[in-house]
Amino acid sequence: MEDINNKQDLMRTIQVKFPRLSKGQKLIAEYILKHYDKAAFMTAAKLGISVGVSESTVVRFANELGFSGYPKLQKALQELIKNKLTTVQRIELSNDFVSEESALKGVLKSDMENIRATLEKINHKTFEDVINGIFSAKKIYIIGLRSSTALAEFLGFYLSLILENVKVVGYGVSDIFEQIINIHEDDLVIGIGFPRYAARTIESLDFAQSRGAKVVALTDSLLSPLAARADYTLIAQSNMASFVDSLVAPLSVINALIIAVGLREKEKISTTFANLESIWEEYQVYSFKESD
Structure with missing residues (x-):
């Protein structure tokens, strides 16, 4: 039961189990059916307070649905809504997630957890396959739009210093498809996207696959629409109950990609x-004046 990953299955399970639930558990069920977007980011204790039952009742409710504990139910709820939350809803949730006083500690702790979870989830063999793919590709296209633009530009900047066949695709004078029109089967496309997934990124990966190119996705889940269109998927956790996307773990994976490519060159x-140091100094790109 713990592999429930879509709204219909989870909500249907709650409805089917409803008649057999205790009075307190029915209150929880009704709350989740109506407000699953808010419940997804509540602790068992807070959910209990919201509906007027004990924390242990919430835990038993999760067990009744077939989950080994409340965290598993909470994770299933988060999977349902993470790509559906509007920015306004994220702002409302972030008020519960951290207070202004604890924002620094709360966000840093959350990002630490994202990196820890990424280290556990990422497939090392896939990572090596991606590195090999980068070196065997005739041309490398990198596409990440909206909040993922920063990630795509960062990856493109450093890969371009190492390799000569890198192109970052983004919004500009040319349409996205005009920039990738010449993709063919010897090329590699790296698509970067996290909830809420940019539609144009998904369409670009569809186009790349139709041209026979290899596709790499850097995204948050194997259930991601980017992963569904990829030959290789690198998973980086980006959970953040806020209007700001957490890109710390994805950036860490990108750093690892850059370092791994650099080690081979x-x-x-x-x-x-x-050569760059000489150019930077000659044209004063950086401040080379020693501090007093």
């Missing part, structure tokens, strides 16, 4: 950066 990188 040590000599080239040394030469490139030696």
Whole structure:
């Protein structure tokens, strides 16, 4: 039962079980059916307070649905709504997630958890396959839109210093499809996207697959629409009950990709950066003045 991953299945299960639930558990069921978007980010204790039952009743309710504990039910609820929350709903939830006084600690703790979970979930063999794919590709296209633009630009910036066949696709004078019109089967497309997934990124991966190109997705789940269109999927957890997307774990995975590619091109990188240092100093790109 713990692999429930869509609204219809979970809500249907609650409805089917409803007649056999205790009075307190029925109150929980009614609340979740009406407000599952809010319940997804409540602790068992807070959910209990909201409906007027004990925390243990909430735990028993989760068990009654077939979950080993309340955290499993909560995770299932979060999977349902993470791509459906509007920005306004995220703002409302963030008020419950952290107070202004605890924002620093709460957000940093959440990001630490995202990195920890990513380390557990990411497939090391897939990571190696992606690195091999980068080196075997004739051209590498990187596409990440909306909040993922920063990730795509960062990855593109550093890969372009190491490799000569990297193109970052983004909004600009040309339409997205005009920038990827020449994709063919020898190319690699890296798509980056997290809830709420940008429709144009998904469409671009569809186009890439239709042209026979290899597709890599950096996304939050194997259930992601990007993963459904990818040959290789790198999972990076991005949970954040806020209007701000948590991109810390995805950026960490991107750092690992850049370092792994760089390790295979040590000599080239040394030469490139030696040349860049001379250029930077000549044209004063950075401040080279020593501090007093």
